[in-house]
Amino acid sequence: MDGQPTADVVDQVRDIPIYRSSVERGYFPLLEKPEIADGFPGNWMTPALEKALAAGEAEFVLSTGTNHARMQIIRPPYFLLHSYYRLWSEHPDIADTWHEGCQRVSLTTVLATEHVARVNAKKRGAEPDPVPTLEERRLDDRTLYLNLRLDPALWTRDEVERMLAEIQEARRAHPRGRYHLDCSGYHLAHLLQKIDQWDLWKAFPRPASVIHAYEYTPLTVRRYLRARLDCPIVDLFGSTELGYLYYSDRQGRYHPYLDQMSVELIPVAPGSRIHSLVVTSVRNPHMPLIRYRSGDCARTSDGTPDPTKIVSFCGREKELLPSPHGPVAQGDLDERIAAASSRVFLHLSLIHTSGPGCSTPPSTAGPWTPPRPPRSATASRS
Numbered sequence: 247m248d249g250q251p252t253a254d255v256v257d258q259v260r261d262i263p264i265y266r267s268s269v270e271r272g273y274f275p276l277l278e279k280p281e282i283a284d285g286f287p288g289n290w291m292t293p294a295l296e297k298a299l300a301a302g303e304a305e306f307v308l309s310t311g312t313n314h315a316r317m318q319i320i321r322p323p324y325f326l327l328h329s330y331y332r333l334w335s336e337h338p339d340i341a342d343t344w345h346e347g348c349q350r351v352s353l354t355t356v357l358a359t360e361h362v363a364r365v366n367a368k369k370r371g372a373e374p375d376p377v378p379t380l381e382e383r384r385l386d387d388r389t390l391y392l393n394l395r396l397d398p399a400l401w402t403r404d405e406v407e408r409m410l411a412e413i414q415e416a417r418r419a420h421p422r423g424r425y426h427l428d429c430s431g432y433h434l435a436h437l438l439q440k441i442d443q444w445d446l447w448k449a450f451p452r453p454a455s456v457i458h459a460y461e462y463t464p465l466t467v468r469r470y471l472r473a474r475l476d477c478p479i480v481d482l483f484g485s486t487e488l489g490y491l492y493y494s495d496r497q498g499r500y501h502p503y504l505d506q507m508s509v510e511l512i513p514v515a516p517g518s519r520i521h522s523l524v525v526t527s528v529r530n531p532h533m534p535l536i537r538y539r540s541g542d543c544a545r546t547s548d549g550t551p552d553p554t555k556i557v558s559f560c561g562r563e564k565e566l567l568p569s570p571h572g573p574v575a576q577g578d579l580d581e582r583i584a585a586a587s588s589r590v591f592l593h594l595s596l597i598h599t600s601g602p603g604c605s606t607p608p609s610t611a612g613p614w615t616p617p618r619p620p621r622s623a624t625a626s627r628s
Contacts, residue, residue: 249510250274251526251536259534264289276524277538279317286318295532304532309486319487320533329489333503339478339496340455343426349416350389352428353437354460359383359391380412390416398436406440410449417451427453431463432592435470453477462561465584466591483559485540489529500556505529511544511551514563518572519549522563543575
């Protein structure tokens, strides 16, 4: 199967300049990120899109990746948020916290916090405050952001106590004292380490549900979170331009969430069991992506290119490492490190090359002593 779009999808994109030649040929090649940017936004502009932009029904935004080049896109306002909310409201393990009206407390990159502060400042016709208040970090009536520092390893005790007090405030807004924690996995792990370091467990109300959805979360970090939080912990896979495509259940198994989407998997090299993710999506009506290579890699349970059998999202194509036995993904290194030791929190790959295809094994940094379990915590059984 070559992943060509269905006739109804072709009808939806035939007037978009970037796709006109493909419609005429009757064949859509893979769409790469540089092609999206080349001639932007004219290569996407249609009369309907012009009207949507003028009416505020579409907006220009940058993708929110923190470790990779950012890409300008066009999408409906709060496109990714609405994708998140819908998935949260339908997820079999955590939908109850959505329907109970739990606050979503977000502990992620400071870029996300600053974005919310800028949006709120723009609404009141001002510049964002250097240290935005909690209300200035509120995205809507369900979501507020905590982090104000780039590197969570540098959080001070005052900062941690401030964030715990803000979590308590969100918890008090619910009649049963419940809240939903949205996070980058390593930000949450750093918070738990700081809580343990300063014995602040009594000040930390346990979340009723957790989603980590921003960056790849190492297996050691996932294991650490599961051991300390007795609630469902869900991973979401997606992107700013696509929305969310897959979610994990509380056992870590991935399930497709492909509303108005389809996925094809293409081996990154002949014979490789690592696959490049190629997505066709009309979920974003202002910038539908046809056979778009997202740059993400995945592995399936049996090595076949069956998108219903994905068991892990194992890193970025640009970060694949050459080896005598074929490409190696960051997720492959992660699996081996997690199997070798529980004392590695985060690891850093240092690649030295003396010629094409020649590399030394990566080194790992960050040995640590796992913090003692909180006195009042119950180990998760999931």
